[in-house]
């Protein structure tokens with residue numbers, strides 16, 4: 231029927247598609263974009279096959295543990311962008327922001343009763359929205375979930391890989407088969423579909439779409455939504471259009487110096503794409519395509535080496551390879567873990583050696599012990615740590631190198647490793663725009679030993695876990711401008 235690979239499709243409700251339904255419903259939650267989106271492409275293919283119109287329902291849910299004005303505004307900006315992009319397309323776009331997940335389930339049921347079938351976004355985790363299986367359980371129609379998360383189909387990997395090296399080795403063996411199957415850049419281009427008529431008033435009056443006015447005046451977030459307003463919106467705007475602009479800027483101006491500069495906070499040389507990738511405002515395929523085009527790359531440059539080594543795999547420049555190692559190997563490693571390990575967020579998922587060494591040192595005297603509130607208020611003795619925490623609270627982001635240091639110090643300065651884990655998860659998810667992502671768990675658990683190996687000499691408190699110090703960080707990477715900017719003027723101890 232279409233080009234979306236079967237391995238990316240999962241049947242959640244196996245009723246046959248109803249050809250007498252009023253429309254095909256695409257429920258958008260993870261791939262919040264109109265381009266490079268396998269799920270949208272699949273829904274369009276069904277519309278063409280059945281000769282029925284397309285309704286795109288994009289939902290945003292409040293009432294979750296880390297629902298905040300910051301995250302809501304970012305997603306609403308994405309919805310505004312989608313509304314603009316779909317204005318002239320043969321699609322009825324229905325953006326809906328709910329105080330709670332139950333409302334979304336009920337709306338889905340009401341639309342599902344009229345639909346030929348429902349296509350939805352498959353995703354590795356559901357921390358900010360209701361799980362697909364739960365939401366679609368009672369739907370009396372066919373339901374298909376489509377994976378448009380990464381270059382490698384999520385479910386084409388049979389086990390959880392414990393290290394980036396092993397994941398890379400697997401990708402070196404298997405990714406080449408999947409690379410040619412990219413989603414269409416614009417699945418709605420030159421597509422003729424019948425127009426959907428207006429939805430029944432009984433639906434739109436009960437579950438009011440986030441209308442033009444609301445989407446335009448995003449700053450005045452509705453009082454109805456159950457969100458934490460103390461976590462304020464940040465300047466970084468959400469949406470596919472801004473994401474694409476950020477990708478173009480990065481490839482043009484920063485990619486060439488990525489390998490050399492990515493670890494230096496003062497250089498601000500990374501892509502800044504994480505929040506867009508997290509909310510599906512941009513696709514991994516489009517990101518890869520932009521880098522490959524910039525490099526004048528073709529698949530015949532891929533090395534046929536299968537040795538897990540980073541360098542020389544893609545046959546691109548050193549910087550492009552370093553970037554792809556993050557956005558492909560590391561990002562998809564996190565997805566892979568979450569798919570195979572339901573305990574991905576639990577302390578006990580740590581490797582045995584890490585738990586053993588942390589346990590051995592659990593009662594060691596800590597030089598400093600801070601509470602969650604002290605960490606949150608950037609009230610530690612360490613100016614560099616405080617600066618990083620301030621950036622997180624103020625801007626919803628933190629430089630990658632400092633993110634590692636930030637986590638390592640929380641481990642050292644917490645009463646126990648379990649407390650450290652809880653603090654990292656709370657602060658990361660509460661403030662970071664890209665929080666609640668598989669990458670969040672990769673990063674946070676890496677601090678505690680996941681994907682890593684034991685390091686000597688054994689130290690108090692952290693045992694054989696890899697150590698990082700602010701002094702070494704300040705020596706190794708450029709942080710002077712960073713410290714000035716985020717208000718920490720005293721010397722790094």
Ligand SMILES: Cc1cc2nc3c(=O)[nH]c(=O)nc-3n(C[C@H](O)[C@H](O)[C@H](O)COP(=O)(O)OP(=O)(O)OC[C@H]3O[C@@H](n4cnc5c(N)ncnc54)[C@H](O)[C@@H]3O)c2cc1C
Nearest residue numbers: 500501502503504556557560630634637664665669670673
């Ligand atoms: C304690 C800790 C917490 C973290 N929390 C998050 C989080 O909540 N969300 C998140 O997306 N990343 C998280 N990371 C990983 C990493 O810090 C961010 O992905 C990166 O800083 C995002 O900035 P960027 O988009 O400019 O990255 P770039 O360097 O431009 O990289 C491009 C993309 O590659 C992926 N990527 C980069 N570094 C990593 C990494 N180390 N692991 C996995 N994927 C990576 C991201 O999708 C990123 O957007 C965390 C790391 C640590 C140590």
